[in-house]
Amino acid sequence: MKVGYFQFNPKFLDIDHNLNKIEDMISGSDTELLVLPEFFNSGYAFNSIDEVKSAAESIPNGRTTDFLINIAKKENMYITAGLPETDNDQYYNSSVLVGPKGYIGKYRKVHLFYKEKLFFKRGNLGYPIFNIEDVKVGMLICFDWFFPEAMRALALNGAQIILHPTNLVMSYYQEASKVRALENRVFIVLSNRFGDEGDYHFTGRSQIVDPQGKILINSGENIEEIRSIEIDPKLACNKKLNEFNDLFMDI
Amino acid sequence: MKVGYFQFNPKFLDIDHNLNKIEDMISGSDTELLVLPEFFNSGYAFNSIDEVKSAAESIPNGRTTDFLINIAKKENMYITAGLPETDNDQYYNSSVLVGPKGYIGKYRKVHLFYKEKLFFKRGNLGYPIFNIEDVKVGMLICFDWFFPEAMRALALNGAQIILHPTNLVMSYYQEASKVRALENRVFIVLSNRFGDEGDYHFTGRSQIVDPQGKILINSGENIEEIRSIEIDPKLACNKKLNEFNDLFMDI
Numbered sequence: 001m002k003v004g005y006f007q008f009n010p011k012f013l014d015i016d017h018n019l020n021k022i023e024d025m026i027s028g029s030d031t032e033l034l035v036l037p038e039f040f041n042s043g044y045a046f047n048s049i050d051e052v053k054s055a056a057e058s059i060p061n062g063r064t065t066d067f068l069i070n071i072a073k074k075e076n077m078y079i080t081a082g083l084p085e086t087d088n089d090q091y092y093n094s095s096v097l098v099g100p101k102g103y104i105g106k107y108r109k110v111h112l113f114y115k116e117k118l119f120f121k122r123g124n125l126g127y128p129i130f131n132i133e134d135v136k137v138g139m140l141i142c143f144d145w146f147f148p149e150a151m152r153a154l155a156l157n158g159a160q161i162i163l164h165p166t167n168l169v170m171s172y173y174q175e176a177s178k179v180r181a182l183e184n185r186v187f188i189v190l191s192n193r194f195g196d197e198g199d200y201h202f203t204g205r206s207q208i209v210d211p212q213g214k215i216l217i218n219s220g221e222n223i224e225e226i227r228s229i230e231i232d233p234k235l236a237c238n239k240k241l242n243e244f245n246d247l248f249m250d251i
Numbered sequence: 252m253k254v255g256y257f258q259f260n261p262k263f264l265d266i267d268h269n270l271n272k273i274e275d276m277i278s279g280s281d282t283e284l285l286v287l288p289e290f291f292n293s294g295y296a297f298n299s300i301d302e303v304k305s306a307a308e309s310i311p312n313g314r315t316t317d318f319l320i321n322i323a324k325k326e327n328m329y330i331t332a333g334l335p336e337t338d339n340d341q342y343y344n345s346s347v348l349v350g351p352k353g354y355i356g357k358y359r360k361v362h363l364f365y366k367e368k369l370f371f372k373r374g375n376l377g378y379p380i381f382n383i384e385d386v387k388v389g390m391l392i393c394f395d396w397f398f399p400e401a402m403r404a405l406a407l408n409g410a411q412i413i414l415h416p417t418n419l420v421m422s423y424y425q426e427a428s429k430v431r432a433l434e435n436r437v438f439i440v441l442s443n444r445f446g447d448e449g450d451y452h453f454t455g456r457s458q459i460v461d462p463q464g465k466i467l468i469n470s471g472e473n474i475e476e477i478r479s480i481e482i483d484p485k486l487a488c489n490k491k492l493n494e495f496n497d498l499f500m501d502i
Binding site: 111115147149152172175176178182183242244247251 | 362363364365366368394397398399400403423426427429430433434464493495496498501502
């Protein structure tokens with residue numbers, strides 16, 4: 001399975017621009033499973049609830065999800081992407097998973113970072129697992145990485161690949177991802193944005209990590225690029241460290 | 252509080268030698284809380300249950316624990332050290348905590364590594380917390396680090412300092428310790444051995460890490476040394492990352 005990420009610098013509250021950018025970049029890609037950053041369609045640095053309102057959409061049946069489904073059908077790929085969601089007058093920092101057959105599922109960020117708490121509700125959907133053909137995947141969003149319980153919950157439920165849209169302002173995770181992958185024996189696709197917005201500097205360095213904690217590919221801090229690599233998701237089903245230790249039987 | 256470790260190369264099954272070594276090295280130290288490696292008194296590479304039997308002791312009321320208590324009284328310090336324990340014809344990979352007033356408590360390694368499973372029982376005492384004056388500490392042993400639940404349990408129960416005797420043959424933890432300290436906002440005193448024994452090569456690089464994930468002091472891979480540093484354990488009580496995020500309230 002060819003998995004990849006697109007690292008770019010979204011324009012704040014310019015959804016037209018951001019969606020067009022994605023469409024241009026993805027066109028003709030042979031990536032089978034692509035991860036876009038957190039809030040890829042809206043940018044990050046919301047200053048008011050009105051700004052959030054102006055960008056948030058329903059998932060499914062919102063403009064951005066429909067747009068992603070169209071690309072997924074056209075390019076015959078699966079896409080995970082972060083976007084602000086509205087539901088019953090509440091707002092969530094969410095990610096969506098779509099594929100060639102349409103909408104598959106969504107995740108709502110549990111661990112809100114910093115001023116996100118001013119505008120967004122804590123995720124209330126748990127850590128759901130989705131199937132991409134015969135591969136089990138789960139989503140996390142950015143700061144969720146800091147809490148080992150989050151990826152552990154996904155891995156214990158069978159996730160082989162962690163699809164992880166981020167807007168990282170700290171740069172711990174680009175090192176710590178190796179530990180998260182290793183302790184759970186999963187693949188991680190970390191799709192970060194780069195650039196500056198408001199008071200925030202985003203740290204790029206998107207990467208794909210294997211179940212041994214090895215960084216397979218990664219990007220620089222300030223570069224726009226789409227990268228992908230062939231992986232064997234079945235490797236994530238093997239939790240054995242040696243003939244005596246199985247990391248999940250030993251917990 | 253001045254905390255430290257002693258990194259050395261124990262002689263296999265030569266308890267006299269190993270205890271004498273410790274006594275010599277500690278004499279006159281101003282360390283208040285010292286951590287010795289896993290199986291510091293016996294060495295690691297047991298080949299038979301008879302070898303384990305010949306080295307295992309009661310905790311408390313065993314030769315090594317009594318020896319450590321005498322040093323702790325003489326030097327007015329607290330000591331944590333790993334040793335093979337026997338209890339009711341079972342064997343445990345244990346650590347003991349003693350101080351100037353005598354025996355304080357013990358921990359039995361939960362996550363047995365590799366061939367330890369041939370001879371030792373999985374720890375059955377949970378992850379207990381002990382008080383050193385007004386500071387709460389907990390113990391882990393070596394491979395326990397791989398499982399985030401172990402240190403999390405100690406930290407959630409208030410441990411400010413993780414006393415961590417090891418015999419690391421892999422060298423992941425010397426990097427991953429930063430993540431464990433950071434995610435739990437605790438100090439870690441990682442006391443590893445060095446040298447070769449049987450098929451095992453031990454990786455040294457003992458270290459003390461602060462709650463921000465910063466390595467305060469560390470040692471090389473093949474060096475015998477006692478190192479210590481002054482820390483403020485109260486820093487581990489602050490789980491706030493910023494004005495909106497408290498790492499333990501956010502879990």
